[in-house]
Amino acid sequence: MVKKTVLFTIMAAIAITILVAANVEQTTKKEEIANDNDQLTKIVHMVYVTPNGKKYHLKTCRILDNSSVVDEIILEDAISKGYEPCKACQPLLKEKKDLNKLIEYCRTTITIS
Structure with a gap:
């Protein structure tokens, strides 16, 4: 009887360890996906x-080199x-490329069951 109790306790401990490990892995994956989504949203x-300007620019635009104050803003x-979009850095073209990257990312990482 003692052997069965010890065996049962060991099996329960193993099961709990597996469940905790699976939960940690799932939480880590959710955090990674959330971080990826945050990064992709910010990129796009x-x-x-x-x-005083009337145009919006990419961060790397040469026009911004002449400005001492630059504000980050949502598109x-x-x-x-x-x-309006800057003609020098063409942010709309960049946005289209980044949107295509986002779509491809979604296609490769999201599985619909």
């Missing part, structure tokens, strides 16, 4: 404007405030 939606906000 952030542009840069100057206080949708920039458009709704009347900003």
Whole structure:
């Protein structure tokens, strides 16, 4: 009887360890996906404007080199405030490429069951 109790206790401990490990792995994957999503959202939606400018730019735009003050803004906000895309850095073309990367990422990582 003692042997069965010890065996049962060991089996229960192993089962709990497996469940905890699986839960930790699942939590880690959820955090990784959330971090990836945050990064992708930021890549796709952030542009840069100057206080007196009328255009929105990519962070690497040469036009911004001449500005001492540059604000980061969400693309949708920039458009709704009347900003237009810069012709030098072409943020709309970059947004399209990044959107295609986001779509491809979703295709390869999201499984619908």
